[in-house]
């Protein structure tokens with residue numbers, strides 16, 4: 001680890017989150033000095049929470065437009081995902097989980113449970129995801145949800161039965177990695 005030497009660091013863009021271009025050296029597994037180049041996009045770490053109503057056998061998912069997917073083959077640009085958001089400065093992942101669930105869905109949750117920490121695209125993006133499941137009551141009272149208007153969020157709530165989620169998984173129709181991981185985790189460990 002300690003023999004990694006950054007030879008050059010160039011900032012390619014710094015509009016929202018920095019995109020940098022590195023030239024670095026490190027000793028490889030065969031003891032040889034290697035020089036490499038790597039573009040790195042510094043997106044903040046994030047939290048994802050799969051909301052489960054085990055009494056009524058339902059998940060609460062969200063649907064929203066995702067430009068990068070539209071630019072890469074997703075015809076409508078819409079993606080069905082578990083509730084997720086970026087960690088604000090000074091926030092713990094648990095605090096982000098409660099805030100994002102409230103902003104995006106408006107439902108109270110309980111028993112927030114850690115599932116895993118994952119790098120989502122290790123070759124080029126710094127982002128580290130904190131994955132959780134939590135329980136909600138689909139028949140309970142809830143706030144508005146829908147995301148923050150001032151951030152341009154436009155979020156539709158999608159309630160999906162366990163059966164439909166299983167079928168959609170089997171057909172390979174979910175397209176968001178963290179959502180697939182959490183649904184599979186739930187079916188493997190709780191059903």
Ligand SMILES: Nc1nc2c(ncn2[C@@H]2O[C@H](COP(=O)(O)OP(=O)(O)O[C@H]3O[C@H](CO)[C@@H](O)[C@H](O)[C@@H]3O)[C@@H](O)[C@H]2O)c(=O)[nH]1
Nearest residue numbers: 016017046047048081084085086087100127151152153176
């Ligand atoms: N201006 C600007 N706004 C951005 C940019 N990138 C994101 N935003 C905005 O910043 C807000 C972030 O909303 P969050 O709910 O905190 O995050 P998220 O977009 O849901 O992110 C989660 O899901 C993504 C898609 O799967 C993940 O990529 C991400 O890691 C995270 O898990 C959204 O309004 C989004 O449009 C950008 O480059 N420029």
Ligand SMILES: [Mg+2]
Nearest residue numbers: 083084085104
């Ligand atoms: Mg979000």
